[in-house]
Structure formats: C-alpha cells, structure tokens
Amino acid sequence: MNDEYVLQLQHITKEYPGVVALKDVSLEVKKGEILALIGENGAGKSTLIKTCSGAVIPTAGKIVVNGKTFTSMSPQLAAENGIAIIYQEFNNVKGLSAAENLFLGNPIKKGIVIDKKAMEREAEKAFNQLNIKIDPKKLVGDLTVGYQQMIEIAKAIKQNARVLIMDEPSAPLTSAEVESMFKVCELLKAKGVSIIYISHRLDEIFRLSDRIVVLRDGEYVKTLITKDSHVEELIHLMVGRDLTETYPARTDCINRDETVLELQNVSGNGDKDISFQLHKGEVLGLGGLVGAGRTELAQMIFGAVEKTSGRMFLKGKEIHPKSPRQAIDAGIALVPEDRKRHGALLTISVKNNINMPTYPKISFLSVIKSRKESEVATYYQKNLLIKTPSIHQIVKNLSGGNQQKVILGKWLAANSELIIFDEPTRGIDVGAKVEIYTLINRLVEQGKSILLISSEMEELMGMSDRIIVLAEGKITGELKRDSFDQKTIMRMASAV
Ligand SMILES: Nc1ncnc2c1ncn2[C@@H]1O[C@H](COP(=O)(O)OP(=O)(O)OP(=O)(O)O)[C@@H](O)[C@H]1O
Ligand SMILES: [Mg+2]
Known part of the structure; x- marks a missing residue:
C-alpha cells in the first residue's frame, strides 16, 4: 500500500455496447493536491470520475481509497470513504432553504421533530468555514447558480469529504463566481482536502492545479506537473496534433450591406x-x-x-x-x-x-x-x-x-x-x-x-x-x- 495517495484508480476499463469509454486508465490523487483531469469531448473524464461514486460500474479495474480496495463503488461507500462528487446538475431542492439543503437526507432533530433553528445555526457555521456568505434561511431556488454550487461544496465538506471531485464546475458560473469557487478550492486544499478538477478552460487548469492528467479516446496519455508544463504541450497531448489558428480567417460574402x-x-x-x-x-x-x-x-x-x-x-x-x-x-x-x-x-x-x-x-x-x-x-x-x-x-x-x-x-x-x-x-x-x-x-x-x-x-x-x-x-x-x-x-x- 502506498500511503501517499488518498485515491487510486487502477487499470479502469469501461465498455458500453459498441463503445469502449475507458481503456486501462490509472491515476493517483495525493493528499491536499488539486489534480486536473483534461481531454477532448468524449475522452472519458466524466465516466472515469463516476466510477468513484458508483454511478458507473467499471468493467475491470480497482478503486483504492486510503489503502482499501474496491472493484466498484456505491454512493454510500463513496460517502463513507470520504469521496464527494459535484456533478453539473446539482441534486438540490429549489423549494427548500440553504440550511435544509445542506442537511438534506440527514436533518438535525430534537426528538422526532426537525430542529430548523439548529440546522440554520450549523449551516451558518459550515458556510463561515468556507468564507461564503449565504443566508441559511434563503430558498435555494432564489440563489444564483454560484451559491447553489457553494452549498453543494459545503455539504460535501460537512460530510467529511477528503476527496472532492468537480465535473466542469465553472461552466455555469459568472467570472466573479468562478473567483469565489477558486478561493474555496484553495481553502480546502490548505485543509488537506484533495480535489479532482475537470474543465475545458485551460487558463483555470494552470491557475488552480498542481498536476494534470490527460486522457484521449478513453486512454491515459500522460501526467504533467502544472508549473513545468505549457499550454501548447497540453493541447497537443489532448487532441494529438497542434492547433495553429484559433480563429480561422473568413472571406466576406457579397452584398454585405443588405x-x-x-x-x-x-x-x-x-x-x-x-x-x-x-x-x-x-x-x-x-x-x-x-x-x-x-x-x-x-x-x-x-x-x-x-x-x-x-x-x-x-x-x-x-x-x-x-x-x-x-x-x-x-x-x-x-x-x-x-x-x-x-x-x-x-x-x-x-x-x-x-x-x-x-x-x-x-x-x-x-x-x-x-x-x-x-x-x-x-x-x-x-x-x-x-x-x-x-x-x-x-x-x-x-x-x-x-x-x-x-x-x-x-x-x-x-x-x-x-x-x-x-x-x-x-x-x-x-x-x-x-x-x-x-x-x-x-x-x-x-x-x-x-x-x-x-x-x-x-x-x-x-x-x-x-x-x-x-x-x-x-x-x-x-x-x-x-x-x-x-x-x-x-x-x-x-x-x-
Ligand atoms: N451510457 C452510455 N452508453 C454508451 N456510451 C456511453 C455511455 N456513457 C458514456 N458513453 C460514451 O463514453 C465516452 C466517454 O464519455 P464521457 O462522458 O466520459 O466523456 P467526457 O470526457 O466527460 O466528455 P465531455 O468533455 O464532452 O464531457 C463517450 O464516447 C460516450 O459517448
Ligand atoms: Mg463530461
């Protein structure tokens, strides 16, 4: 066993009828690091991280969490072992408050009655810990996507997640919200939480990550140390060729004044x-x-x-x-x-x-x-x-x-x-x-x-x-x- 790693995916293969989504992919996550996972559309990123929650059951391969080996996960096993995934569609309930969402499925009770006040107090604490300003009483449906995402992160942390996996978290956010999300990621990293971060925005990858794992066509390509790598290299590894013109030239059509x-x-x-x-x-x-x-x-x-x-x-x-x-x-x-x-x-x-x-x-x-x-x-x-x-x-x-x-x-x-x-x-x-x-x-x-x-x-x-x-x-x-x-x-x- 290697105790440097909190999570190891070993030789993961996932086959669907007519599609091999993942072919013998391995990666390791160290304690307190931000690991970026990149690759073209369809490279297998989402499929790979879904094996960590049981949303996808691998055809072959192993998942090792803190030295414990699993051939497949379930949502419960993932939670028990400190793994949390934030998907793009959050599982929140819009008609409930921020506090109620934080305690969804696990409410604080006084006897048999749900203790709303206590949940609001605890929610306030949880949000403060992450330096996020959300009124626990506010309905989630009235919050911006950015705040809804923060609640999902707070929930993961409250459940003691040691590995937080985020699949394109920045896609629906405004640039100010992305900044706040980055701050929360840095804070978690400082607390020893490991993060797997998926994004198509390479500038984010360079700002945030410590190491980068590249996938292509369901296969592992390479792991890079972020500070020693370069955007051209990254693109080349992802798409398997150099991209020269980002904005291709065009010729004007006739009758352009119409x-x-x-x-x-x-x-x-x-x-x-x-x-x-x-x-x-x-x-x-x-x-x-x-x-x-x-x-x-x-x-x-x-x-x-x-x-x-x-x-x-x-x-x-x-x-x-x-x-x-x-x-x-x-x-x-x-x-x-x-x-x-x-x-x-x-x-x-x-x-x-x-x-x-x-x-x-x-x-x-x-x-x-x-x-x-x-x-x-x-x-x-x-x-x-x-x-x-x-x-x-x-x-x-x-x-x-x-x-x-x-x-x-x-x-x-x-x-x-x-x-x-x-x-x-x-x-x-x-x-x-x-x-x-x-x-x-x-x-x-x-x-x-x-x-x-x-x-x-x-x-x-x-x-x-x-x-x-x-x-x-x-x-x-x-x-x-x-x-x-x-x-x-x-x-x-x-x-x-
Ligand atoms: N349920 C399924 N049935 C059949 N094929 C699937 C299924 N789920 C995923 N795939 C295939 O697996 C491959 C990998 O998909 P995946 O969603 O992991 O890609 P991705 O790297 O997350 O891409 P993107 O950047 O577009 O989100 C794709 O070719 C996809 O079509
Ligand atoms: Mg995906």
Whole structure:
C-alpha cells in the first residue's frame, strides 16, 4: 500500500455496447493536491470520475481509497470513504432553504421533530468555514447558480469529504463566481482536502492545479506537473496534433450591406429601447456581463418571449414572432445557452435530433426523407466531430460536450437566414471549438447572418465583425472590428 495517495484508480476499463469509454486508465490523487483531469469531448473524464461514486460500474479495474480496495463503488461507500462528487446538475431542492439543503437526507432533530433553528445555526457555521456568505434561511431556488454550487461544496465538506471531485464546475458560473469557487478550492486544499478538477478552460487548469492528467479516446496519455508544463504541450497531448489558428480567417460574402434584421426601439423581457441592424454575412457580437439582458434579447427575437414595444424587421418585412415555431418558419434559429433544458431530446437519436427543426419542411416523400436525414446527420457528425458510434445512438449516451454539438448541428441544419448563438462553445473542447468557428465562418460566407452571445471575451473579439455591448438591458456602446479592445468593452459592459 502506498500511503501517499488518498485515491487510486487502477487499470479502469469501461465498455458500453459498441463503445469502449475507458481503456486501462490509472491515476493517483495525493493528499491536499488539486489534480486536473483534461481531454477532448468524449475522452472519458466524466465516466472515469463516476466510477468513484458508483454511478458507473467499471468493467475491470480497482478503486483504492486510503489503502482499501474496491472493484466498484456505491454512493454510500463513496460517502463513507470520504469521496464527494459535484456533478453539473446539482441534486438540490429549489423549494427548500440553504440550511435544509445542506442537511438534506440527514436533518438535525430534537426528538422526532426537525430542529430548523439548529440546522440554520450549523449551516451558518459550515458556510463561515468556507468564507461564503449565504443566508441559511434563503430558498435555494432564489440563489444564483454560484451559491447553489457553494452549498453543494459545503455539504460535501460537512460530510467529511477528503476527496472532492468537480465535473466542469465553472461552466455555469459568472467570472466573479468562478473567483469565489477558486478561493474555496484553495481553502480546502490548505485543509488537506484533495480535489479532482475537470474543465475545458485551460487558463483555470494552470491557475488552480498542481498536476494534470490527460486522457484521449478513453486512454491515459500522460501526467504533467502544472508549473513545468505549457499550454501548447497540453493541447497537443489532448487532441494529438497542434492547433495553429484559433480563429480561422473568413472571406466576406457579397452584398454585405443588405440589412437582414433590424430592431427599432424594442423593449420587453427586461430590455429597454434596443435598436440595431444586422447585415447579410455579418457576425454581430453581443457583449456584456451575465445578466446584462443578452439572452433576454435573443428570446424576444426568437419569439420565446414577446416584446412589449418597438418594431422588428426581417429583410425589410415587419415581423411579430409570437412563438419559436413562427420564428423558425420566418428563418430565425436560436442555439440556446441552457442546452440541457431547451436543447436536445435526450432519449432520441443523434439523427432525429439534428433533423428536428426541418421536419415540417421535409414531411411527405418519406423514403427520400429518411435518406436525406441520414445525409444531413452524417454531415454534421463529421464536421462537428461528434463522437458517437453511429448517428443512431441515443443522445443521452453521448458525453456532455458531444450532446452540445448535436444541438449545434440541429440548428445549423435548419438552414436559417439568421442564427443566434448563445454561448456556442461552452463545454466544448479546444479542438472542436475551432471546428465550430469554421462552421460559423462557412455560414457567413454563404450569406447567413449571425448574432453571437459570448462571455468569452477572446471568442467575442475573435469571431465578431462588430460588437454591441449591453448593460442592464440597454445598449451602452458599439465597436467595429478595427477598434475592438477588451478594456473598452469591459467599460461599456459596466456602464450605467
Ligand atoms: N451510457 C452510455 N452508453 C454508451 N456510451 C456511453 C455511455 N456513457 C458514456 N458513453 C460514451 O463514453 C465516452 C466517454 O464519455 P464521457 O462522458 O466520459 O466523456 P467526457 O470526457 O466527460 O466528455 P465531455 O468533455 O464532452 O464531457 C463517450 O464516447 C460516450 O459517448
Ligand atoms: Mg463530461
């Protein structure tokens, strides 16, 4: 036994019908270290960490916790042995308070009655320990995602977790929330807790981790000491090749002056007096902080929420989209930010998901339809590098990032004139990001118009021809490509 390690995964293999998700993968976690786990979409990261909680039972291999060997885990075994996992969808109950969630399944009782006061006191202590400011009485549903995540971390620590595993914890957070989460991670590390941290954001990996384990195609590639490694090396190990151009160049389409979408003093859904024009073959970036009203604007254009005043024109014709269906028929597509909730139908196939928006268009002639559908699905599977054994695979069985690619493919296949992308590359690995940018470029070259919402400043500046910035539901500035500047955009974003 090696007592340097709190957790060891030894020769883990996981096979699904037609898919080998993990092939003989081993890794070790030291006491009080932050170990980053990285790899492309579908590399096997989530599957590997799920073996630690029993959510996935390995086909072969061993899990060694503090010297005790297991061939598989269960949630109870994991808890007893000090392992806690924070998944992307938290298991919290929105209608209960922060304190009640912290003690979920394990309430403090006075006799047979639940002692609410005591739970609130204890919750306060637990939050204080992690330097997080949450009112224990507050309903979890009223807290931001960042705070909900903090409660999950507090819960793990309260249950004496010695190894905390986090699967893409930063994905749903604002940058301020990411900072708070990092502080909590550092604090836990100082207390000797070990952390396994999964993320596609390499800057976070370099800031936070001590060592990095790289997976590729279900296989272990290498372990690196973070301070001795370099981002290019990391990318090379992840994708197996060098990535040269992050933002591929595009050629302008013809007739670029033609206006495709025009908003005149549009208000509603929290936005006020929004006016702008979007041209043919243009990528218009929407900048702003989380909560600035960008998603809200997208929802109005897409008809998911009706505007209360102002006018909207598509190719010079006034439109009043009252439902997404109407917007889709008018030639507008929206790739939503919250893809789990609005995006994919998890229990149907890749092929059917991708073809979903076009169903009313190709409804009769069913023989041609099926062949055409397979063609379309195969095209996007190839171009978006969707990792799946076939287009007939059920979307639920794909990795998180690959599910997102299916939803992207679905809206690209809709062949709309105007496509609104809300955070298109969230949860997407570095290699596939470039493919998505290339696809966006191809659309623009064909004369489609793009409205791009992105919280990644680099992406926004790298992809947009023009950026308008929103703050508190109002437009606070506009920049053309040659005057893009991070500081100016930030200043506009925090205006008002
Ligand atoms: N229940 C399942 N049935 C079939 N295949 C599965 C199942 N669960 C996972 N897989 C496959 O296992 C592979 C690894 O998936 P996993 O979710 O671990 O990837 P990941 O590294 O977490 O990717 P991402 O960055 O996209 O989240 C994928 O090819 C996925 O399609
Ligand atoms: Mg995953």
